[in-house]
Amino acid sequence: MTKDYEDLQCLDTEENGEPIGRDSRLWQELRELRENMTTSNHGLGTELHTLSAADSKLWQELRELSKNTTSSNLGLGTELNTLSAAGHSLDGQVKSLESKLQEQTRIMEEERSRFQLHIQRFLADLRTVQCQITELKDNSSKGTCCPPNWTEHSGSCYWTSRVSKSWSDAKQFCQTENSHLVVINSQDEQKFIQHLTIPALMWIGLTDSDGKWKWVDDTDYNKTPKNWGPGQPDDYYGHGLGGGEDCAHLLSDGLWNDDHCSRSSFRLSSTSAAWRVNSRTEPPLPPRASTDPMPAPWGDPGEDPGGWEGLGWGRVESQARAAPFPRALLPLGPRSPLPALLCEAPSSHPCPAGAWASPLMGGRGRSLSVLEIPAPL
Template identity: 45%
Template structure:
């Protein structure tokens, strides 16, 4: 019995050995298991941590450099902006100065042109007057030779201009008295119908109040020789005529006169102003 049991156990061991040979040697551990072993896993973790630390340091260094570059760029931009504003202010100041100088030069040039124009006008007036005086002198000589029977020029002390004769007073009278004086000379107070005639009268009278043949004593404004007032030349001062009653002399202002600058004004007819007589050439006695 014992022997049979031993034989059976021996047989069982042989079967087990046979099964082991058929299965082969036991498999070796996988790569993952080996990596995951304690010491290796620690080394890998340390390596990854070190790599991550290096990456973080690099990024932090680059970020710091970018901040420095950004601050430098902002500073440069701020300096550029300030410099540009200063240059713009300087250019604006220079531009304003140049503009003022240009306006001053334009004003001076315009004034010189006006002066030249006035000088030219006065020169032409003097030339015309010279020619008129020469013609009047020749005419006077002819009148003397004909014993006064023929007169085709202005009398002595009268000035010829554009076919008319003018006499300029050197004293003052009321408008009505001045008008009567002209009538006695077979003339009338001057009737100004153009800018050229205005300049002619101003040239001879100067900056002095001077009666002209314009009045509204009998209604609307009229020229003494019947020249139409509404359609002809006018040279009133601004806001004139105003028929002012505040002068304290009684009544309004019904007679026109030239002022110091040549423009017209209505005034009290009783004021003693100088005057100018006018008549057609050859009509004066």
């Protein structure tokens, strides 16, 4: 039967009418195609297996990477938390140190203020004792005892500074010396201040920084004499310093003028300050210095050196010579930035020790000359 079936299969013909047998060309092509497909399938299977293995390895690497990343993130998070805690701790320490520093600074300032107060009281007591000793020696009582280089008038002591300062700095300096910028309470005091300061420009203790003129010691401005120069106060804004003019000073003729409080000089003159204190305050002393000798000749008592004005009598020692001269000398002329010698000793006594600077010696326009005044013997 099988043979008959095979014979029947052989009865099939090729396209050209010839029967198809196992040795025919078409049959061979079919076998080759089947072999090629088998080989291709085998290769695809091998590649699929390889890809599957690679995929499995890749997934394993991805899982390891994810695990490592998670572990690293946890480690970084822990370190970040540690650093954050350390930062907060450090910030707390810094704030604590700042607080301690502020407290120590406050304590030191309080101690410094107390120390300065003790010194001021000690100096005041010492001066009082010195005044009492002087009174006992002279067997007299003057009533007001002013420190050396200060000028007494009507129970108060006055001192003029040669240091240029703004109004606020001058006010502060006076306060540190237990004094204040001069307050002019009467025409008599105004005349005395003019006598003391002309032609220097001096700050006085008068300001309208809050829109109303006030004295630094709260004296009622409306109850004191007014000595403004012509057209003053004008609250001028054209100086380019910002704002108006809120602080008062003495002009070269002794009248008042308002100017910007930040100024430390006026024209070619230096702005100084005049102080008024009671007899129990300690003054700053003028610096000692020495440059040019006194102008010569001085002439006879009562005669003024050229360019100077004499206001009294006394005696001083210069570097070059001893000579009688007016007890109060004031330089004349527009280029007079500093007050000259201001000495209020009686004519029978030498002037107090100290160095007093003045320009325009003898009217010859020198930049600066100094008189060295020795202490009384």
